[in-house]
Every structure is written in structure tokens, then in C-alpha cells.
Amino acid sequence: MGMARELRQRIARRAAQEITRGMVVNLGIGIPTLVADFIPADWRVMFHAEHGVLGTGPSPLKGEEDEHLCNAGGLPVTVVPGASYFDSTMAFGIIRKGLLDVTILGALEVSEKGDLANWIVPGKLVPGMGGAMDLAQGAKRVIVLMSHVNKKGKSKIVKTCTLPLTARNCVDLIITEMAVIEVTVDGLVLQEVMEPYSVDEVVRCTEAPLIISGKLKG
Amino acid sequence: MEQVSSKKKTVDQALVYIKDECRLMYGGFGGIGSPPTLIEGIFEKGVKNLHLIGNDAAFPEVGVGRLISNGRVKSMITSHIGSNPNSGKLMSEGKLDVSFYPQGTLAEKIRCGGVGLGGILVDIGMDTIVDDGKQRVEVNGKTYMLEPALTGDVAIVYAERADEYGNLIYDKTARNFNPLVAMAADITIAEVKEIVPRGALNPEMIATPGVFVDYLVESKGVNWTWAWQEN
Numbered sequence: 187m188g189m190a191r192e193l194r195q196r197i198a199r200r201a202a203q204e205i206t207r208g209m210v211v212n213l214g215i216g217i218p219t220l221v222a223d224f225i226p227a228d229w230r231v232m233f234h235a236e237h238g239v240l241g242t243g244p245s246p247l248k249g250e251e252d253e254h255l256c257n258a259g260g261l262p263v264t265v266v267p268g269a270s271y272f273d274s275t276m277a278f279g280i281i282r283k284g285l286l287d288v289t290i291l292g293a294l295e296v297s298e299k300g301d302l303a304n305w306i307v308p309g310k311l312v313p314g315m316g317g318a319m320d321l322a323q324g325a326k327r328v329i330v331l332m333s334h335v336n337k338k339g340k341s342k343i344v345k346t347c348t349l350p351l352t353a354r355n356c357v358d359l360i361i362t363e364m365a366v367i368e369v370t371v372d373g374l375v376l377q378e379v380m381e382p383y384s385v386d387e388v389v390r391c392t393e394a395p396l397i398i399s400g401k402l403k404g
Numbered sequence: 405m406e407q408v409s410s411k412k413k414t415v416d417q418a419l420v421y422i423k424d425e426c427r428l429m430y431g432g433f434g435g436i437g438s439p440p441t442l443i444e445g446i447f448e449k450g451v452k453n454l455h456l457i458g459n460d461a462a463f464p465e466v467g468v469g470r471l472i473s474n475g476r477v478k479s480m481i482t483s484h485i486g487s488n489p490n491s492g493k494l495m496s497e498g499k500l501d502v503s504f505y506p507q508g509t510l511a512e513k514i515r516c517g518g519v520g521l522g523g524i525l526v527d528i529g530m531d532t533i534v535d536d537g538k539q540r541v542e543v544n545g546k547t548y549m550l551e552p553a554l555t556g557d558v559a560i561v562y563a564e565r566a567d568e569y570g571n572l573i574y575d576k577t578a579r580n581f582n583p584l585v586a587m588a589a590d591i592t593i594a595e596v597k598e599i600v601p602r603g604a605l606n607p608e609m610i611a612t613p614g615v616f617v618d619y620l621v622e623s624k625g626v627n628w629t630w631a632w633q634e635n
Contacts, residue, residue, distance in 0.1 A: 235577070237459070237577055238577055254436060254575040254577060254578035255576040255577050255578075256433070260433065260462075260463070260487060265576075271577060272579070273579050273582070273583045273611075274511040274580050274581050274584065275584060277511075278507065278508025278511055282508060282528065312492060312495065312496075312502075314484035314485050314486060314502075314504045315484070315504060315529070315534070316460070316483050316486075316507050317483070317506070317508065318506075319506040319529045320506050320508040320528050323529075350533045351533075353529075354531065
């Protein structure tokens with residue numbers, strides 16, 4: 187999304203803190219894919235991919251790619267001990283049954299109610315939703331990683347989404363290069379501010395109202 | 405009924421079944437697990453106005469991506485076309501009709517079509533723009549959309565090994581939609597890396613029973629490079 191590598195990695199590193207040992211996790215395309223780099227292998231996190239694998243590992247070395255083994259972005263991947271392959275209906279059965287502890291997705295807009303828009307800009311970008319709707323609706327916890335503002339400098343954290351929704355009321359946590367924001371029943375709670383930004387700057391760059399967490403006051 | 409004659413065909417013999425306007429189901433995810441030799445054959449034969457049913461539009465020169473990029477496809481029922489910019493371009497020019505379904509819903513609709521069921525009850529995407537007034541069904545106090553089953557004229561799949569009866573074993577994530585489309589069309593053609601005699605496969609390992617498979621074609625192997633190698 188044009189964001190500097192360092193910022194993307196910072197967001198991914200922060201997102202990795204939301205993962206605990208043994209979790210079943212699905213990572214979307216883009217910044218979410220980078221999260222795996224910050225999870226120690228001995229945590230035995232099982233990464234799930236929509237086409238039909240549970241237990242993907244790091245990227246293979248150059249020249250060691252397997253033409254029948256890819257991640258959800260269609261790029262070569264490896265598997266860890268304990269991995270399994272299955273067809274795509276079973277992959278989505280795992281999602282819809284609620285067996286994913288966390289899914290980490292990119293977004294175009296997130297509303298203060300946790301509505302997610304991440305699959306279509308009508309007339310401009312119509313890639314299709316792929317597994318995004320299933321993931322957003324089915325995972326136990328949905329974490330969104332994205333730039334805080336769009337290319338025009340407009341807040342991507344909005345009062346109401348203007349783009350067609352992927353799913354309503356599904357996002358639990360938003361992590362951007364500026365802040366970590368939790369979606370609660372009371373509204374969006376600003377939990378952390380990334381360096382070098384201030385609380386004021388985050389509030390100014392966020393269209394939706396933010397409740398400032400107690401730990402950021404005083 | 406037991407087919408006593410061999411299901412083995414040459415590519416040309418198998419392609420007889422894939423004609424213009426064919427409703428063609430295909431396995432593959434980003435081209436991985438799509439049958440490269442059959443797709444190459446369809447391309448060379450000049451088949452056009454295809455109606456594709458499968459997960460995605462692959463990459464511009466990989467899998468079904470090549471058929472789409474070269475204007476051989478009239479419509480698609482799919483979940484994602486973003487990895488092949490040519491499909492988005494053709495769609496916006498009105499040259500390609502695309503119907504999108506959430507990936508899990510698409511997979512189940514195809515599976516349903518393959519196992520003699522009428523449809524599925526699902527709530528993914530309910531009250532979003534993909535829910536264009538779909539029929540509602542209430543079960544145990546929960547509301548679902550009714551999604552009818554999907555079937556095709558011909559399904560093309562890729563498998564790692566087959567025996568002469570057509571029993572199929574897939575390889576890693578090349579499985580994806582293959583076992584689903586293998587069941588859902590009137591005619592199923594499997595492109596296989598290795599065809600072995602009956603009895604040479606462990607019955608426990610078979611993912612698609614040969615009864616679903618009509619014809620077997622030997623694969624000439626993957627003819628694409630990883631998408632990132634194109635750059």
C-alpha cells in the first residue's frame with residue numbers, strides 16, 4: 187500500500203504480540219503476511235490458509251519452492267510438523283465453525299462499530315472478496331492492520347463506512363503506523379500511540395471519535 | 405457402472421468435450437493445482453466464449469489466467485480476480501461478466517452440485533452487496549440465505565496420481581478446489597502426473613473416487629513460473 191517497509195514491519199511486529207502459543211491464525215495478504223516473521227517457531231502457532239492447509243511455515247529458500255505448495259497469496263510457502271492439507275470446503279468449515287482464534291486482515295475502512303470494508307471500491311477496484319467475508323464473520327477475533335490514512339490523507343477509521351461492507355461489527359482491534367485502537371461496545375478506544383506521534387495527532391487523523399485509554403492520560 | 409475400457413485419453417481426445425460456450429469448472433488456486441496441459445490444449449484449440457466456474461482468475465499467464473487474458477472467457481463465477489489485472493480490465497470494458505461469491509460459499513455450492521444436493525444455507529455476506537435479495541431460510545431460530553448448488557458441463561482437475569479407474573490423489577495445496585469440481589460436472593477430465601494400474605494406489609489415500617472421473621490425461625508438467633518470477 188505504498189507504506190515504507192519499516193512501518194509495515196512495525197505494524198506487523200505489534201500485531202504479533204496479539205498472538206499466543208498454539209493459536210490457530212489466518213493471515214491476509216499484505217502487511218498481515220509479515221506477522222509470521224515475528225512469531226517464534228516454538229510457539230507452535232498453526233497458520234491456516236483458505237485454499238486448504240493448516241500449518242504453513244516460512245517462505246522456502248530460492249530454488250526450493252514446491253510448485254504445489256503456496257500460501258493464500260499464491261506465493262511459495264513451506265509447512266511445519268503437524269500440518270495438514272484438505273480441500274477448500276474444509277478450509278472454510280474451519281473458519282465458519284469458529285476454529286480460527288485470530289484472523290489478521292488489511293482494510294480500506296473500519297467504522298467505529300467495527301464494520302469492515304476491505305474488498306471493493308466500486309468502479310475502481312473490484313478484485314472480489316475471496317475469503318475475506320468468511321474470515322471477517324467467522325474468526326473468533328479480527329485484527330485489522332492498515333495505514334491510518336489513505337493516499338489522499340483521509341482517515342480510514344471512520345464513523346460509517348462509505349465503501350460496501352465485508353462484514354458488520356466484526357473488527358476487534360485496529361493497528362496502524364500511528365496507533366493501536368480497540369473496538370468496544372462504547373466505541374473506539376485509543377490504547378497505544380506509536381512513536382513519534384502524539385495522542386493529539388492520532389485524534390486529528392482519525393475521523394471517528396476516540397475514547398482515550400486511561401493509561402495514555404497523564 | 406464400471407467402465408471396463410481405459411479412461412486414458414490423449415489431450416486431443418479429451419478436448420473433444422470442451423466446446424465453445426462450455427460451462428467449465430476448474431480446480432486451482434492462483435493457478436496452483438490447475439491442469440496446465442489441458443489449459444494449454446484449450447488455448448491451442450481456440451475454444452472461446454467459455455463460462456468458467458472456479459476460485460479465481462489466477463495470474464495473467466498462469467492457469468486459467470491465460471484463457472481470460474486472451475479473451476476466451478465470456479463469464480466467470482468466482483471469488484477473486486485481483487491477481488489477474490486483465491480480468492478486471494475486461495470486466496470494466498463489459499467483455500467479461502463476473503459473478504462473485506465468498507470463497508467458502510462458492511466452494512460449498514460446487515460441492516453441493518457434486519453430491520446431489522440442492523443448495524446450502526449460509527449467513528456469510530448476509531446484508532452486504534452480495535446479498536441481492538437472496539431467499540431466506542430459518543432454522544432453529546437462525547436466519548440463513550439459500551444458495552443453490554452449482555454444476556458444470558465439464559470439470560478439469562489436476563491430480564498427482566491416478567489409477568486406471570480414475571481414483572485420484574492430490575498433492576499438497578494443489579488440492580484446493582479440485583476434489584470439489586471433480587464431482588460437480590457432467591464430464592470430469594483429470595490431468596495427472598502419473599497414471600498407475602488398478603491396485604497400485606492405497607485406497608486409504610484416495611481423495612476423489614474414480615467413479616467421479618470420466619477421463620484421464622497425462623500431464624506434461626507445470627508450464628508456468630511463480631508469479632513473482634514474471635517480474
